Amino acid sequence: MKIIAPATSANLGPGFDSLGIALNSYLVVEVLEPLENWLVDHEFGSNVANDRNNLVVRTALSINPELSPRHLKVTSTIPLARGLGSSSSAIVAGLLLANELGQMNLDQTMLLQLATRLEGHPDNVAPAVLGDFVAATYDEDWCDALQLPYPKLSFIAYIPNVELRTKESREALPEKFAYRKAVHGASVGNVYVAAVAKQDIDVIGRMMVKDEFHEGYRRKLVPDLDRIRTVLQHTAHVGTYLSGAGPTVMTVATQAQTAAVVAALKAEPQLDGEVRVMSIDRLGGRVIN
Numbered sequence: 001m002k003i004i005a006p007a008t009s010a011n012l013g014p015g016f017d018s019l020g021i022a023l024n025s026y027l028v029v030e031v032l033e034p035l036e037n038w039l040v041d042h043e044f045g046s047n048v049a050n051d052r053n054n055l056v057v058r059t060a061l062s063i064n065p066e067l068s069p070r071h072l073k074v075t076s077t078i079p080l081a082r083g084l085g086s087s088s089s090a091i092v093a094g095l096l097l098a099n100e101l102g103q104m105n106l107d108q109t110m111l112l113q114l115a116t117r118l119e120g121h122p123d124n125v126a127p128a129v130l131g132d133f134v135a136a137t138y139d140e141d142w143c144d145a146l147q148l149p150y151p152k153l154s155f156i157a158y159i160p161n162v163e164l165r166t167k168e169s170r171e172a173l174p175e176k177f178a179y180r181k182a183v184h185g186a187s188v189g190n191v192y193v194a195a196v197a198k199q200d201i202d203v204i205g206r207m208m209v210k211d212e213f214h215e216g217y218r219r220k221l222v223p224d225l226d227r228i229r230t231v232l233q234h235t236a237h238v239g240t241y242l243s244g245a246g247p248t249v250m251t252v253a254t255q256a257q258t259a260a261v262v263a264a265l266k267a268e269p270q271l272d273g274e275v276r277v278m279s280i281d282r283l284g285g286r287v288i289n
């Protein structure tokens with residue numbers, strides 16, 4: 001049995017802690033033979049546990065402590081702590097693992113509730129469970145999440161060589177926020193979602209760069225956001241935003257615009273990270289028997 005969970009890009013500009021999309025890099029968990037103790041083969045290095053403390057196993061045991069230990073093989077093309085939802089992919093994979101091994105019959109709604117409670121915000125886990133674009137809200141008790149088909153666009157990730165833990169990036173955010181700014185920020189997010197529903201790429205692009213809630217406060221942690229907006233000033237594209245908590249900077253483009261955006265990013269000497277062209281994963285977390 002294999003469990004697959006996609007990468008996710010959260011916020012999408014103005015949708016802090018609410019909007020996210022599933023993308024085609026994947027965490028794959030292969031479930032192998034029963035063992036005395038949990039063993040997780042992975043290539044993340046010694047900072048990531050390979051026993052019952054591994055996030056995938058810890059998540060599974062948190063909802064089903066009776067699970068019998070297994071040998072797991074984890075492979076992943078989702079870089080850790082880069083703003084592409086690696087922790088959410090591990091949480092969703094762990095829940096699917098417990099659901100399968102423990103025959104728990106949890107449906108997507110329950111998986112979504114459990115995943116959101118564990119991650120603390122729904123914008124990565126919701127698309128990791130459901131696939132595609134998701135608008136979600138969480139009130140510490142229940143998560144409502146609705147999926148919409150996002151227009152078929154490229155997601156061009158600039159992935160820096162450095163990690164930025166989501167926890168650290170959230171510490172840069174303010175405790176309080178001016179009422180008028182909040183009203184404007186919410187209206188931008190509302191129009192963004194309406195533009196997705198209408199498949200209006202022009203409005204999606206204009207709303208994508210009008211975030212009020214987080215990018216301004218994180219600017220000092222992620223100088224590449226402003227740098228890339230400057231680099232792409234004269235290259236046609238839909239919009240650029242900070243992916244999740246960063247440091248990945250995401251540029252959205254039509255298929256026809258993609259090659260020129262990639263070339264412009266690769267030509268900038270200060271951008272020595274990876275440029276990865278990603279597409280939308282429409283399916284979300286899944287199990288292959």
Ligand SMILES: Nc1ncnc2c1ncn2[C@@H]1O[C@H](COP(=O)(O)OP(=O)(O)O)[C@@H](O)[C@H]1O
Nearest residue numbers: 055080081082083084085086087088090165166
């Ligand atoms: N597949 C995995 N297995 C175990 N731990 C993981 C896995 N993926 C992510 N993690 C844990 O989550 C941390 C990254 O989470 P976070 O800071 O939220 O960044 P991201 O934006 O990648 O989700 C990693 O440093 C690691 O501790």
Ligand SMILES: N[C@@H](CCOP(=O)(O)O)C(=O)O
Nearest residue numbers: 010017083084085166244245
């Ligand atoms: N809304 C969250 C999203 C974090 O996403 P991640 O991929 O960086 O974990 C935030 O912006 O803090």
